[in-house]
Structures are given as structure tokens and as C-alpha cells.
Amino acid sequence: MAYEIYIHVPFCMRRCGYCDFNTYTATDLGGGASRGNYAAMVIKEMKLVRQWQLDHGIDEPAVSTVFFGGGTPTILPAADLIRMLDAIRSIWGIENGAEITTEANPDTVDAEYIKTLADGGFTRISFGMQSAVPHVLRTLDRTHTPANVEAGVRAADHAGLRSSVDLIYGAPGESLDDWRTSVRAAVGLGVNHISAYALTVEPTTKMGRMIAAGRLPKPDDDDEAAKYEIADDLFSEAGLQWYEVSNWARPGYESRHNLGYWRNVDWAGLGPGAHSHYASPDALRSWDIAHPRLWGTAIAEGRVPWQGSEHISPEEDLEETIMLGLRLREGLDLKRVESKLGHEMDRSQLNTLSHDGLIVLDGDRVIPTRRGRLLNDALIGDFFDLCDL
Incomplete structure (x- = not known):
């Protein structure tokens, strides 16, 4: 970890x-x-x-x-x-x-x-x-x-x-x-x-x-x-x-x-406006107060200087997993996606993305091609559709 x-x-x-x-x-x-x-x-x-x-x-x-x-x-x-x-x-x-x-x-x-x-x-x-x-x-x-x-x-x-x-x-x-x-x-x-x-x-x-x-x-x-x-x-x-x-x-x-970041590990962000991420025990993201004076005042008062925080829902966690994985050469792990979905995907549906030249399939991994990198937002949107997100 x-x-x-x-x-x-x-x-x-x-x-x-x-x-x-x-x-x-x-x-x-x-x-x-x-x-x-x-x-x-x-x-x-x-x-x-x-x-x-x-x-x-x-x-x-x-x-x-x-x-x-x-x-x-x-x-x-x-x-x-x-x-x-x-x-x-x-x-x-x-x-x-x-x-x-x-x-x-x-x-x-x-x-x-x-x-x-x-x-x-x-x-x-x-x-x-x-x-x-x-x-x-x-x-x-x-x-x-x-x-x-x-x-x-x-x-x-x-x-x-x-x-x-x-x-x-x-x-x-x-x-x-x-x-x-x-x-x-x-x-x-x-x-x-x-x-x-x-x-x-x-x-x-x-x-x-x-x-x-x-x-x-x-x-x-x-x-x-x-x-x-x-x-x-x-x-x-x-x-x-x-x-x-x-x-x-x-x-x-x-x-x-x-x-x-792209693998969604835990990190603490320190300093005005910095973001933090925790996967467990409850998936959470938080962000520091942006203005340095207000950030400093919170610290002087002994408070963690967060502007706010939010729990990450299972659906949001799945969306982030897909968005981040489809930016990487190592690709998106389909077994990880299926674990979060709670069921196996119909992988034949990926053939359309492959035919369009957006991805290549390497075992259980979906890897974006150069065309998929150039059209990354569209690729992510299409993958969301396949997962009914």
C-alpha cells in the first residue's frame, strides 16, 4: 500500500x-x-x-x-x-x-x-x-x-x-x-x-x-x-x-x-487549496481552504484547515477508476471494474471501441491507443455507456 x-x-x-x-x-x-x-x-x-x-x-x-x-x-x-x-x-x-x-x-x-x-x-x-x-x-x-x-x-x-x-x-x-x-x-x-x-x-x-x-x-x-x-x-x-x-x-x-494519483492511492495534500484522498475506512476526498490567510488562521486555531470534504460513493469510485485507468499505458483492469460493478461485463461490447481504433485489449486490460488518447473524453464516455453509468 x-x-x-x-x-x-x-x-x-x-x-x-x-x-x-x-x-x-x-x-x-x-x-x-x-x-x-x-x-x-x-x-x-x-x-x-x-x-x-x-x-x-x-x-x-x-x-x-x-x-x-x-x-x-x-x-x-x-x-x-x-x-x-x-x-x-x-x-x-x-x-x-x-x-x-x-x-x-x-x-x-x-x-x-x-x-x-x-x-x-x-x-x-x-x-x-x-x-x-x-x-x-x-x-x-x-x-x-x-x-x-x-x-x-x-x-x-x-x-x-x-x-x-x-x-x-x-x-x-x-x-x-x-x-x-x-x-x-x-x-x-x-x-x-x-x-x-x-x-x-x-x-x-x-x-x-x-x-x-x-x-x-x-x-x-x-x-x-x-x-x-x-x-x-x-x-x-x-x-x-x-x-x-x-x-x-x-x-x-x-x-x-x-x-x-492515477492509481487512486491515499495521499495527504498540505497547503492552501491542496486536495487529499483516503480510500478507507470510508472513501473520502477533502480540500484545504484556498486563501492562505484563512488557511493559516485555521491552523493557528488548531483546526485541520479543510474548506470541505465529501464521501466518494461506489458509483463515483467506479467512474474515477475508469477515468484514471483509461489515461495509462498500463491500462484499465477489467477485473477491477467488474469487482466494483458486482458482475461480469459483456466484453464483446468492447469490440466497438477496438474497431474504432480507440483501444487495444491485452488480456484483462483495456489500453488506449494514440487515437484513444487524443479522444480520451469520448473514450471514457463510451466506456461509461458500456457500464450503464
């Missing part, structure tokens, strides 16, 4: 025009939630969450993965990230060989910072690369340069950390050749893991408002599909296999933390 910790760091130097994450640029947000005091507040939350778990009969095993996300975790001193990691070790324990990752803005780290992380127990760093093309980076409001990314990856290599880079495709004004340039640049870094996400435009963001006003072109579905295929081809040629719809890795370098 795996148990994971996610720590959300809500601070950024500036807000990117496409971002709608729960992030803030102020150094002090009140209620004890400041950059300088953040590690101490998260450690207090850890203790509250651990006590809540024990009070509810949940005795988690040693932590198998830790992931610091944001925001920009590396806006904090490396020593603060290590303090939080050490607190996890003392409160829950960390299993031998655990995967310990932080996201990093290439602008906020140097070789000394990265070595400090490695010496403090981190094993992996994920750089927000987004693009290797200057005009695309400007459109995304990113301030780093491709040289910053390469310097970070080389420093990580030297310190013995695994590296990953994140790319975004579909930015307004990005041509197919621009995207090929970015993919080839990412491959050229020699990293063993790359994530590539289609740009999602939220109406409340600066970019969303510019698109609504006609000042930027709206992302095009066909363009994004073509870019996905370019990425899949070039990554595959370089020896990086897809293992989740938006993630590619050399065998053995997959993100164990993210695989935990």
Missing part, C-alpha cells in the same frame, strides 16, 4: 498570463501565511492531519513519494523545503528509496540550491520549461530562457538528481515548427522524463481576457492534436515511452507520485 504527500507552495514571483492556479505574489498574506513562516505553518498542518488520521482509524504506512508543487516551491529557501521533508520523516516516516520531487522555476534555482536539495534528501526536480521559443515564452509571460533550463538540468545531473521538464503546447501564435523546436530542445537536454500539456485557457486569466477580446487567437483543437502527435513521435524516437496521456519517460523513470 502506497501513501503520498503533496505540499502546495502558493507563492510566485509573478503570475503568468495563462495561470489560474491558487498562487499569490505577495510575500505575506496574513494569518501566519508568509514566505518566511510557510514551512512552520505546513509542519503544524502535518501534525493536525496526522492526529485527524489516527482519530479516524487511518494509520498510514511510511511515505512512498513526496511532491512539492505550486506556485513556485523553489521561491522558498532550500532549507525550508528540507525542513518540511524532515518533518514528514519524523511524523509519518519515509520509506527507503522514496521519490522526493520539487517543481522548480528555472529562474529561481542555481547549482548551489540544487545541491542543497540533493544533500537534504530530494531525488528529483521538475523544471517548468514550457517552450524553447522566445516569442512563445513571452506569450506565456515566462521570464526564463532556454539557457536557464539547461543550466538547471546540468546542475541536477551533477548533484545526482533526476530531472523532468514540462512543456505546454497550443499557445497563441505557436507554429508547428515552433513546437518541434521545443520538443527537440527538451529531448536534447537528455532528461529521462517529459510532460507535455495542451494549453488550457481559463476565462478569468489575463490570457483568457485577451482571447475573449480578440487580441489573441483562440487555441485550435486540430492544431493541438497535431502537436500531440509530433510530441509523441519525437519522444518515442528518443526512447521516451508514453505512460500517461500527457507524460513520457524512459522505462523506470516514470513519476511514481503521479502514478499514485
Whole structure:
């Protein structure tokens, strides 16, 4: 049984025009939630969450993965990230060989910072690369340069950390050749893991408002599909296999933390807006108060800082199992689905999905094809229909 910790760091130097994450640029947000005091507040939350778990009969095993996300975790001193990691070790324990990752803005780290992380127990760093093309980076409001990314990856290599880079495709004004340039640049870094996400435009963001006003072109579905295929081809040629719809890795370098999410393991989310998931004794999801000041006030009052929680019904659990399984190269386990359904499926009905080129069947597993990945929402909907969901 795996148990994971996610720590959300809500601070950024500036807000990117496409971002709608729960992030803030102020150094002090009140209620004890400041950059300088953040590690101490998260450690207090850890203790509250651990006590809540024990009070509810949940005795988690040693932590198998830790992931610091944001925001920009590396806006904090490396020593603060290590303090939080050490607190996890003392409160829950960390299993031998655990995967310990932080996201990093290439602008906020140097070789000394990265070595400090490695010496403090981190094993992996994920750089927000987004693009290797200057005009695309400007459109995304990113301030780093491709040289910053390469310097970070080389420093990580030297310190013995695994590296990953994140790319975004579909930015307004990005041509197919621009995207090929970015993919080839990412491959050229020699990293063993790359994530590539289609740009999602939220109406409340600066970019969303510019698109609504006609000042930027709206992302095009066909363009994004073509870019996905370019990425899949070039990554595959370089020896990086897809293992989740938006993630590619050399065998053995997959993100164990993210695989935990897709396999629906237990995890505790710490920090403003972070989500948690518990499979037993009652399936439950919860989410922290989003605003750091109110989150900090709850912690200061000795309360687990949840905004809310809900029990996951058996039908919702089955839906999540299907949705997550159909995103993975390892595929959806039909026996697991049938166990949750309470009866065997008429597997002949899957022939339609196979005939349409959306899936392949490998024993008891349903594996999405590339077409199935591109049309993932439709594939999931069709599978729901087969299960009468």
C-alpha cells in the first residue's frame, strides 16, 4: 500500500498570463501565511492531519513519494523545503528509496540550491520549461530562457538528481515548427522524463481576457492534436515511452507520485487549496481552504484547515477508476471494474471501441491507443455507456 504527500507552495514571483492556479505574489498574506513562516505553518498542518488520521482509524504506512508543487516551491529557501521533508520523516516516516520531487522555476534555482536539495534528501526536480521559443515564452509571460533550463538540468545531473521538464503546447501564435523546436530542445537536454500539456485557457486569466477580446487567437483543437502527435513521435524516437496521456519517460523513470494519483492511492495534500484522498475506512476526498490567510488562521486555531470534504460513493469510485485507468499505458483492469460493478461485463461490447481504433485489449486490460488518447473524453464516455453509468 502506497501513501503520498503533496505540499502546495502558493507563492510566485509573478503570475503568468495563462495561470489560474491558487498562487499569490505577495510575500505575506496574513494569518501566519508568509514566505518566511510557510514551512512552520505546513509542519503544524502535518501534525493536525496526522492526529485527524489516527482519530479516524487511518494509520498510514511510511511515505512512498513526496511532491512539492505550486506556485513556485523553489521561491522558498532550500532549507525550508528540507525542513518540511524532515518533518514528514519524523511524523509519518519515509520509506527507503522514496521519490522526493520539487517543481522548480528555472529562474529561481542555481547549482548551489540544487545541491542543497540533493544533500537534504530530494531525488528529483521538475523544471517548468514550457517552450524553447522566445516569442512563445513571452506569450506565456515566462521570464526564463532556454539557457536557464539547461543550466538547471546540468546542475541536477551533477548533484545526482533526476530531472523532468514540462512543456505546454497550443499557445497563441505557436507554429508547428515552433513546437518541434521545443520538443527537440527538451529531448536534447537528455532528461529521462517529459510532460507535455495542451494549453488550457481559463476565462478569468489575463490570457483568457485577451482571447475573449480578440487580441489573441483562440487555441485550435486540430492544431493541438497535431502537436500531440509530433510530441509523441519525437519522444518515442528518443526512447521516451508514453505512460500517461500527457507524460513520457524512459522505462523506470516514470513519476511514481503521479502514478499514485492515477492509481487512486491515499495521499495527504498540505497547503492552501491542496486536495487529499483516503480510500478507507470510508472513501473520502477533502480540500484545504484556498486563501492562505484563512488557511493559516485555521491552523493557528488548531483546526485541520479543510474548506470541505465529501464521501466518494461506489458509483463515483467506479467512474474515477475508469477515468484514471483509461489515461495509462498500463491500462484499465477489467477485473477491477467488474469487482466494483458486482458482475461480469459483456466484453464483446468492447469490440466497438477496438474497431474504432480507440483501444487495444491485452488480456484483462483495456489500453488506449494514440487515437484513444487524443479522444480520451469520448473514450471514457463510451466506456461509461458500456457500464450503464
